[in-house]
Amino acid sequence: MAGEDELKLLSTWGSPWASRVKLALHFKGLSYENIEQDLNNKSDLLLASNPVHKKVPVLIHNGKPICESVVILEYINEAFGSTGPSLLPTDPYERAIARFWVDYIDHKLVIPWKVAFTANTEEDKTEAIKQILAGVKVLEGALKECSNGKPFFGGDNVGYVDIALGGLLAFMQGTEELCGTKLFGTANTPLLLAWVERFTTLDAAKAALPDASKLVAFAKTRQARIAATINVPVKK
Numbered sequence: 001m002a003g004e005d006e007l008k009l010l011s012t013w014g015s016p017w018a019s020r021v022k023l024a025l026h027f028k029g030l031s032y033e034n035i036e037q038d039l040n041n042k043s044d045l046l047l048a049s050n051p052v053h054k055k056v057p058v059l060i061h062n063g064k065p066i067c068e069s070v071v072i073l074e075y076i077n078e079a080f081g082s083t084g085p086s087l088l089p090t091d092p093y094e095r096a097i098a099r100f101w102v103d104y105i106d107h108k109l110v111i112p113w114k115v116a117f118t119a120n121t122e123e124d125k126t127e128a129i130k131q132i133l134a135g136v137k138v139l140e141g142a143l144k145e146c147s148n149g150k151p152f153f154g155g156d157n158v159g160y161v162d163i164a165l166g167g168l169l170a171f172m173q174g175t176e177e178l179c180g181t182k183l184f185g186t187a188n189t190p191l192l193l194a195w196v197e198r199f200t201t202l203d204a205a206k207a208a209l210p211d212a213s214k215l216v217a218f219a220k221t222r223q224a225r226i227a228a229t230i231n232v233p234v235k236k
Contacts, residue, residue: 007032020167026204028084108135
């Protein structure tokens with residue numbers, strides 16, 4: 001059935017949310033057409049496919065658009081349940097736990113990460129990094145609990161939480177370079193550090209994640225442009 005389906009992904013190269021969807025599609029072994037979008041000049045297709053938020057990612061399955069990364073991940077898992085590994089556990093309680101940790105990632109890591117990655121002042125960066133480090137430490141415990149000693153949050157295989165966090169990895173690595181702070185280390189988060197190393201060597205991760213150095217260059221250019229308008233010096 002999956003071979004008869006047409007999948008198109010509206011994305012941008014630098015979107016962590018689009019990276020999540022790309023990861024899910026690759027882990028599921030699904031072929032898709034990636035249609036790169038210019039968010040400064042939004043296409044008619046994007047505006048028609050996501051008229052509410054007008055943003056990426058949007059997965060178009062046989063002409064029908066699905067929006068928001070976590071919604072898309074669950075859709076992929078349900079629509080292509082017989083294709084590739086399941087992204088969510090079959091047990092209702094374990095599914096609820098996975099959804100809880102994805103929600104935690106989006107609130108406790110993503111929000112301060114946005115600040116850290118784009119902040120123009122050292123004070124804002126420092127506070128955002130402090131919040132990220134606190135969130136990462138909690139996730140260390142979550143990985144221990146969810147994995148039961150196995151390689152991934154999903155156990156033996158990559159699952160919902162792995163993909164949600166994995167989609168952010170290149171951006172978190174870029175934040176480390178921009179802010180000069182290691183987010184994962186042997187002292188406080190040895191399990192997560194080992195998880196990062198395992199995850200980034202996977203073929204799906206290599207195919208789906210952007211280059212962290214390119215993200216850093218993009219962020220520095222953006223910071224310089226913003227700083228120039230308000231006369232704030234940018235750290236080199």
